[in-house]
Amino acid sequence: MMRSIHYTTQGRLDKDLTLDKIGQVLSEKEGLMWVHLDCPDEQELLAVLRDTFHFHPLSIEDCQSTGYQTPKVDDFDEYLFIVVHALQPGPQFDRLETNELNCFIGENYLVTSSLAPEMSPVNKVWNRLHLDERLIRRGTDFICHAILDEMVDEYMPLLDDLEEEIEELEDAVLTDPQLETLQRILALKHNILALRRVISPQREVMNRLSRDDFPQIGHQNQIYFRDIYDHLVRIQDLSDTIRDIVSSALDTYLSATSNRLNQVMKALTIVSTIFLPLTFLAGVYGMNFRHMPELEWQIGYPLVWCVFILLALGMAWFFRKRGWF
Amino acid sequence: MMRSIHYTTQGRLDKDLTLDKIGQVLSEKEGLMWVHLDCPDEQELLAVLRDTFHFHPLSIEDCQSTGYQTPKVDDFDEYLFIVVHALQPGPQFDRLETNELNCFIGENYLVTSSLAPEMSPVNKVWNRLHLDERLIRRGTDFICHAILDEMVDEYMPLLDDLEEEIEELEDAVLTDPQLETLQRILALKHNILALRRVISPQREVMNRLSRDDFPQIGHQNQIYFRDIYDHLVRIQDLSDTIRDIVSSALDTYLSATSNRLNQVMKALTIVSTIFLPLTFLAGVYGMNFRHMPELEWQIGYPLVWCVFILLALGMAWFFRKRGWF
Amino acid sequence: MMRSIHYTTQGRLDKDLTLDKIGQVLSEKEGLMWVHLDCPDEQELLAVLRDTFHFHPLSIEDCQSTGYQTPKVDDFDEYLFIVVHALQPGPQFDRLETNELNCFIGENYLVTSSLAPEMSPVNKVWNRLHLDERLIRRGTDFICHAILDEMVDEYMPLLDDLEEEIEELEDAVLTDPQLETLQRILALKHNILALRRVISPQREVMNRLSRDDFPQIGHQNQIYFRDIYDHLVRIQDLSDTIRDIVSSALDTYLSATSNRLNQVMKALTIVSTIFLPLTFLAGVYGMNFRHMPELEWQIGYPLVWCVFILLALGMAWFFRKRGWF
């Protein structure tokens, strides 16, 4: 599905342009134009990107590819080609998923294309555009910034969720280390790795857009890309911190399990050390030797109970003294 | 709450200027002026920053935001926008908290703003200003340096506390590895991570202020920012050391627990290895076979006791030889 | 075996040139020529590379060497010498193997040489060349790009296999940590290390080909090498992620085994703690003291069973309360 909007030099807003009209705007360089391809099929993609805009085959290939593309900026003199990623929780196991957005910024046009349907950052900016015409007047680079800004703003709550979960898991690891906790820690680790894979090159994209001298990016708008860059630095910072905590949570898991094992073994050792000697003694007086004088004593039985109790108390006192319970 | 001070070219100190007066000083570039916004509400913030000083919307947004902002310097030709953080122990679990301070340095003014009430570095410099007029004569950049210097001076005791605690924990880990020790180590790790997140970009801020050529920072004052930079290098150094020790404390915990487990298991094994054979032997002479010649012997019972004792002593000697106790 | 193709300036395609013909084309710089040495013996190699093309002895030595050569670009004014590696699963233990391909790019010729027989990227391009003549018209640098592109395209499925296997192993580690799982994790680690050893310098090769100013690489074709570079960045990214997961899989293995040990020890402790006291008690009433009043009681035996059952239930309740089962 293709959506398009054209802001003419007369200040008129035209919508849903035909391909011919787009081609005409393009050749006359008249006004500002934004074309968005929402989940396009191959035919539509080629008709727009190849036949109308004449973009480079490699860029079009990147738009078609369903595999993961590293975020990047390619500078084709005439236009900039930008690949960025939105993040959203996937359908299962809380795994984060990335949705690729491809942007072409030319002198007076912005073309965005995504194989994911109805990307919320694009929709939000699309709607804001209809509410507030001033947005488009600031140029196609500013619209592009607005989309990227929305996209990066959606990262933060995801990271906050991750941070909250890892702090929860850290407590769980200390108080009750279960395999399920381990599983959740690993899932978190996968998410953090996925995040880092996206954020780090995306940050580099924003850095280049805010620093390098591209004719498509107005100088007064570069500070806005710098602002996104700062956001991404913050996000990467936080994700580094979370990653550190995830790592130490794995170590802690081991320490906590080991500690627990110590408790268990102490319990076993205490019980064994108390009852094995007692059982031995009981066994002794269960022997059938003919000549065992103690057996004949009147006070033999109470006496042996005294020995039992004294032995047990002695052991208990010994363990307590060593701080075992 | 807004506080302001104006040092006129006639050497007069005016205080608590009205917004109109501030605007007038600003347009006439007369004298030196410091305005501090202490925990301002949104209305006050906008009135001062947007309507009086006409700062860039992105900077004002940063001042309004309650979330964590990475320390940075933004250069808006007319003025520098600096974000830095003070550190202080939080209300619970000894978690360190960061308080953001935003500074705008212009040609003849300094505007500081913080959402945290009554920041001590600001207050200290404010008071020194009233005691010693020479401070303001050295320029708004020097006042800014004074505030940052106070702020960084407050880091060191916090780090010393952390170092002291980790050395204490290291001992605790060796002599008595408890889950609570693990918990405290993890809390320390969180604090160190929080510290590093603040210090490393803050250092970069100081580096830029002491190296780059900003018209708002006098050349003879740059060495003072360099001095703060050196302090931060030292602090980061120390925090790296502490972090290394925290990491090895986790490893040590595991080693110490494992060692302790070894002790426990040795105890269990010694007791079992001594008493299981004895109990077996006692069980043998507790059997009811009709024809067991030993049972009839007069010296059977004393003999078996001898065997018990010899066996037990033999085992004990064996374990001692292997260095088990 | 030598294969060669010559695209004359008249647009004719000559094949299987003699060495004399090759020498003639070379000296007249007429048309475009590709010579491929498929698994050549030393004599053939020297005849072509040394006696016909007069390449530098060090490059020829690299072509002859059967050991692993680090991917690189050597710039000999007249020509570029490129060493790259294809990857394929080895015959045993799923170990990846690398096949070296050496390329010489001159002004109007491309010489490729490999000691591995029938390398698929070379064959694919060779066949495409016969189907689509336009390929050779774009220059020898473009043919070289086509081969490298095919080569790098073959990496991705291998990495996907690795990623799939590590995720499988991660599950296996959690649910059933066996030594065999450990063995497979280590094999995976070896593969990832082999990959990284190849990819990282190969990426650098592509970077230089797309950035540096080599007369043999046309400016309009550099973006194609940049595209391969982007692919390699993506692959290295993914391999970093896999490596991180492999590392944490080893940690998880330890955690899972430790957890399992805990379960085993709890079982042992529960059984021991329940039956050791009971056995002791049974032993007590198996003693042969003459005067043991309880033995005479009518309800002695049922009573002792009640004690047995109560004791066992009490222990079970205690362990359940502590969450041991």
Place this chain on the structure above:
Amino acid sequence: MMRSIHYTTQGRLDKDLTLDKIGQVLSEKEGLMWVHLDCPDEQELLAVLRDTFHFHPLSIEDCQSTGYQTPKVDDFDEYLFIVVHALQPGPQFDRLETNELNCFIGENYLVTSSLAPEMSPVNKVWNRLHLDERLIRRGTDFICHAILDEMVDEYMPLLDDLEEEIEELEDAVLTDPQLETLQRILALKHNILALRRVISPQREVMNRLSRDDFPQIGHQNQIYFRDIYDHLVRIQDLSDTIRDIVSSALDTYLSATSNRLNQVMKALTIVSTIFLPLTFLAGVYGMNFRHMPELEWQIGYPLVWCVFILLALGMAWFFRKRGWF
């Protein structure tokens, strides 16, 4: 205590100059002068550094501070301010301690100052100066080099000690992992961290002194600072190696303890597995059932002993086959 020496242009050596004389030498830039402040009190420090040499307040502050200062070079046009550290074993726990030395190098003077009394590198150079006049003729920068060289030469034996100790500990960890070994490993780790904290910035100081163009450092003397730099690279190298070994010693400790635990548990399991079934069997024939035919057999008792022995031997054979002992 202040020591001073003045080498006049007439080739005379004057000692113990008054402050006035120092001021005069300074203003006339006559000859070469070295002033050393050994453990000065605040008054003396200010009299010399502030009132006579007029150094920058920040440098003087660094000389006064008793806390740890990161090694650095500060370039104040007129003079260089250098902070370096000597190392020596501290009074307890074999902890290394650092002693700060501050050097000011001007055109014709060297001022050194240390809060640690009688620093041996300074004393050695002081004495050499009296034995060999040529030393001072080579300039104040060469004297400074001589002091730093002596200082760095004192590092090496400390590192050799550390290396020797860690190799000893590594053996101890393998053959007999005790908590005390762990304690010593941790102490070593602290020392290595302290070393690295000092060496790395100190190396940077030497790098700058040997590379940068300071008017106070003669070009022909820079190679001597380069020599110290090489020494420090070697020392840092060695300290990296030691640190790696310390890290793996911690891992080894865990592995060795774990191995030992395995031995202990095997012993326990062997004993239990042999004696528990035997004890059970003895218990069976200790039962008081009226109708137990075996009990009546003449060969019952010898037979059961055969069973005991065969069972025990069978178990032992089984464990030996599995390589348990």
Place this chain on the structure above:
Amino acid sequence: MMRSIHYTTQGRLDKDLTLDKIGQVLSEKEGLMWVHLDCPDEQELLAVLRDTFHFHPLSIEDCQSTGYQTPKVDDFDEYLFIVVHALQPGPQFDRLETNELNCFIGENYLVTSSLAPEMSPVNKVWNRLHLDERLIRRGTDFICHAILDEMVDEYMPLLDDLEEEIEELEDAVLTDPQLETLQRILALKHNILALRRVISPQREVMNRLSRDDFPQIGHQNQIYFRDIYDHLVRIQDLSDTIRDIVSSALDTYLSATSNRLNQVMKALTIVSTIFLPLTFLAGVYGMNFRHMPELEWQIGYPLVWCVFILLALGMAWFFRKRGWF
């Protein structure tokens, strides 16, 4: 012992020059000369290096020093001073040892010096020189390259040995984790660390020799130093891989030991869980209560055996269901 060779401009080869002759060749800059000092005593060293060639005292000091010197190139306008290291297995514990070689390259001379006797790379080149006169005609820089090339060629088999051993150890760790395996892993780690300490700066030396513009190194010979550089990159690559495997071997050791412990504990738990209840039951019917109806039953004894067997089978079935054996 000193060996020397002089290739005159007339194409004559003179050998074993006197010091006077060397001095003459040096001052007349006539022909090419190589002097090698094999394991020289101090007197000889000073006579040649200081009194004949007049090298810088710092370089001569490096030649005299028996301690480890970091590989480096020092540029003294007149000549280059190069420190490199050969590797060879030491006399004990398979520890690798380094032998230092010092080279001075001047305009028309090469001086090599080593405290290790009869270094094989030097000897090999010395012999080749007598067989093939062309070698010396290519210049002293080429002879130096030849020596370094031989030296680096001797690294590879050592690394292959290390790689073979670590793969062997990796298997040993999985199938039979013994303390001796741990010991061998640690010895390997020491060797790898020693290797890395030598290779990394040595690579830097080659990089400088092949890139920088030294008058002593002919432009056409720089590619040969580049070739050694490529070799060293490959060696460092491989040593990185081995180091990674050594690290994970330590982790694997722990995992395998832990796994083995699990097996041992399962065996113990199975035996205990089966026999403790049985022993208890046998103990019950060994009690001497007067009124125990079961004892009187005719089928009491067979019945209790049934219970014994059913209980044991039940336990075995339970453990098998949980996959314990």
